[in-house]
Amino acid sequence: MVMRKLQLRLNQTQKVRFERAMERLQSPGNSVIVTESIPVNHEDAFLKGHGTSEVGGELLATVCGVVDRVDKLVYVRTLRARYKPEVHDIVVSRVIEVAQSHWRVELNFSQDGVLKLSSMNISDAVQKRRTSVDELNMRNIFVEDDVVCAEVGSFQRDGSLQLQARSHKYGKLDKGQLLKVDPYLVKRSNNHFHYIESLGIDLILGRNGFIWVGEHVQVRDPMAVDDEMISSYTYNTRKGQSHTPFETRQSILRIGNAIRVLSNLGFTVTLEVIMETVNLSNTKNIDIHDMLGSEFHVLIAENEAKRRSA
Amino acid sequence: MVGLSVGEQHFLKGGIAQDLRADGRKRLTYRPIYVETGVIPQANGSARVKIGGTDVIASVKAEIGRPSSLQPDKGKVAVFIDCSPTAEPTFGGRGGEELSSELALALQKCLLGGKSGAGAGIDLSSLLIKEGRVCWDLYIDGLVISSDGNLLDALSAAIKAALTNTAIPKVQVSAEMADDEQPEIDISDEEYQQFDTSSVPVIITLTKVGAHYIVDATAEEESQMSSAVSISVNRVGHICGLTKRGGSGLDPSVILDMISVAKHLSESLMNKLDSEISAAEACEDEDLLKCKRAGTLLTRLISFLYSIVSGSLFKVKKHNKLHEDCDILGGEMRIEVMRSAKI
Numbered sequence: 031m032v033m034r035k036l037q038l039r040l041n042q043t044q045k046v047r048f049e050r051a052m053e054r055l056q057s058p059g060n061s062v063i064v065t066e067s068i069p070v071n072h073e074d075a076f077l078k079g080h081g082t083s084e085v086g087g088e089l090l091a092t093v094c095g096v097v098d099r100v101d102k103l104v105y106v107r108t109l110r111a112r113y114k115p116e117v118h119d120i121v122v123s124r125v126i127e128v129a130q131s132h133w134r135v136e137l138n139f140s141q142d143g144v145l146k147l148s149s150m151n152i153s154d155a156v157q158k159r160r161t162s163v164d165e166l167n168m169r170n171i172f173v174e175d176d177v178v179c180a181e182v183g184s185f186q187r188d189g190s191l192q193l194q195a196r197s198h199k200y201g202k203l204d205k206g207q208l209l210k211v212d213p214y215l216v217k218r219s220n221n222h223f224h225y226i227e228s229l230g231i232d233l234i235l236g237r238n239g240f241i242w243v244g245e246h247v248q249v250r251d252p253m254a255v256d257d258e259m260i261s262s263y264t265y266n267t268r269k270g271q272s273h274t275p276f277e278t279r280q281s282i283l284r285i286g287n288a289i290r291v292l293s294n295l296g297f298t299v300t301l302e303v304i305m306e307t308v309n310l311s312n313t314k315n316i317d318i319h320d321m322l323g324s325e326f327h328v329l330i331a332e333n334e335a336k337r338r339s340a
Numbered sequence: 341m342v343g344l345s346v347g348e349q350h351f352l353k354g355g356i357a358q359d360l361r362a363d364g365r366k367r368l369t370y371r372p373i374y375v376e377t378g379v380i381p382q383a384n385g386s387a388r389v390k391i392g393g394t395d396v397i398a399s400v401k402a403e404i405g406r407p408s409s410l411q412p413d414k415g416k417v418a419v420f421i422d423c424s425p426t427a428e429p430t431f432g433g434r435g436g437e438e439l440s441s442e443l444a445l446a447l448q449k450c451l452l453g454g455k456s457g458a459g460a461g462i463d464l465s466s467l468l469i470k471e472g473r474v475c476w477d478l479y480i481d482g483l484v485i486s487s488d489g490n491l492l493d494a495l496s497a498a499i500k501a502a503l504t505n506t507a508i509p510k511v512q513v514s515a516e517m518a519d520d521e522q523p524e525i526d527i528s529d530e531e532y533q534q535f536d537t538s539s540v541p542v543i544i545t546l547t548k549v550g551a552h553y554i555v556d557a558t559a560e561e562e563s564q565m566s567s568a569v570s571i572s573v574n575r576v577g578h579i580c581g582l583t584k585r586g587g588s589g590l591d592p593s594v595i596l597d598m599i600s601v602a603k604h605l606s607e608s609l610m611n612k613l614d615s616e617i618s619a620a621e622a623c624e625d626e627d628l629l630k631c632k633r634a635g636t637l638l639t640r641l642i643s644f645l646y647s648i649v650s651g652s653l654f655k656v657k658k659h660n661k662l663h664e665d666c667d668i669l670g671g672e673m674r675i676e677v678m679r680s681a682k683i
Contacts, residue, residue, distance in 0.1 A: 204350070283355075319366075
């Protein structure tokens with residue numbers, strides 16, 4: 031793992047502990063910098079992938095990153111790259127534009143994603159044709175700046191990305207906060223939607239690096255009536271809404287800060303690691319804001335080193 | 341500026357109402373403040389301040405000038421702020437000009453006081469060399485590298501740190517000349533005088549969101565503000581300046597309450613800043629000592645090149661003395677490097 035430069039002031043003992051923990055976490059020989067030679071057995075036939083180039087009989091890296099080998103393909107995976115979408119990835123995105131029959135969303139990809147009205151499931155399980163009335167009512171569903179959870183559908187022939195939100199677990203997210211981490215920290219797993227029952231919190235790890243932490247929202251009943259759906263999205267309900275309960279808010283913020291710490295340290299973000307971090311902060315009675323301090327960062331680094339060597 | 345959805349805005353406002361902000365802070369808690377001094381060796385004084393995601397650099401350049409005829413017993417100070425496009429894409433071209441001039445004006449008012457010079461944080465008469473003839477002109481430049489709210493507080497902290505770091509060369513005025521001639525001055529290369537910054541105020545910005553106000557707002561919180569009041573307080577607890585931004589009006593009792601809160605916070609902020617600044621200066625001295633021990637011109641060259649790179653972030657402006665200095669590289673390089681090492 032490539033070591034990151036932390037923007038924290040560490041005193042002498044903290045520096046020593048931190049460096050020691052980081053040393054244990056470094057995977058030797060895997061990371062390369064530009065123009066470094068990639069160790070490869072020239073006798074085996076291998077394919078030169080992204081980030082490599084053959085110069086003078088040697089295979090050199092053209093980008094900084096980690097060397098990955100898949101069968102015969104040797105390539106260099108950069109770390110701070112933008113999100114690279116794969117089909118069926120779960121992403122959390124923000125609506126930028128409401129266009130005719132589709133929404134344009136921002137996903138931390140080189141292009142904007144497109145969420146078509148026909149890829150949305152507003153009402154019951156029966157797919158009905160989208161009429162012009164639905165098109166006019168698009169603003170009742172999502173407006174600009176809304177946070178939306180969707181799944182990557184397909185790549186169009188012109189290279190644009192189509193999203194779909196057909197299941198009821200997708201859709202608008204509110205009552206929480208959106209966090210941004212580097213996309214490579216969220217690995218593909220079976221489940222990206224986590225409902226933490228003990229705290230009553232929804233945690234959605236978008237593969238594009240956008241993570242949503244918020245109050246738990248019951249998944250809507252698929253048999254509910256059309257009109258109820260549409261009206262529930264209007265803004266009149268906002269005015270009468272109560273605030274998030276204090277306990278839930280504290281848990282949301284703790285999880286949020288745990289994710290920020292893990293992202294600063296460059297550790298993969300999974301539910302287990304997040305909950306471990308949160309529990310550690312609870313047992314050590316660390317104040318929510320102090321979680322972003324240098325002492326906690328060093329603690330988490332040591333914890334991770336212990337966890338990996340165990 | 342990224343927009344927030346209605347749900348997120350509601351969550352943010354709810355947090356402020358419940359005294360638990362998005363990163364776990366209370367309403368009146370600052371983010372951690374980091375200070376680095378001496379980041380631009382060619383300048384007489386410089387500092388870089390990071391408050392959370394907000395990153396600013398301030399530099400002080402001193403030049404020999406003539407005092408104005410209205411105030412012949414005082415030196416001159418000018419403050420200029422530049423918002424770099426690296427902070428926000430909207431700052432590119434002329435986009436950041438309005439914000440820059442607003443910030444510069446607010447800082448100027450709180451550092452320099454009124455037209456007559458009364459209430460100034462910097463003692464302008466200490467900049468005088470010869471009454472009516474020669475004085476020091478201080479050019480204070482601020483650069484915003486990264487903007488995550490609370491720019492004014494960060495800039496005032498950076499200017500305070502830069503002034504503490506400032507070393508003005510000692511000047512000797514040679515033999516008396518006739519009244520209309522410029523006297524000869526001898527600028528010392530060896531001896532410097534430190535600037536006295538005990539009366540420089542700090543600015544505390546209180547942002548009103550909903551029915552409560554918070555200190556040190558992030559960019560997201562600032563997007564939800566109804567109004568913001570920036571109060572500059574000095575060590576003694578006197579108010580040196582006050583600026584109100586934002587569309588909605590405020591009841592006078594609210595403003596008075598904000599002022600008392602700011603006064604109360606200013607003590608802890610001043611102490612925190614002072615300790616950070618002295619820690620930063622100690623760090624800088626340690627680094628310079630290491631340089632000397634290494635003994636090679638190379639290490640000094642590298643630190644100089646770093647300063648050039650950071651200097652090249654400044655746009656070319658009429659009053660931007662740093663960029664001019666970068667241009668005069670050539671033959672003066674070696675001398676500048678020696679001088680900056682402050683042997």
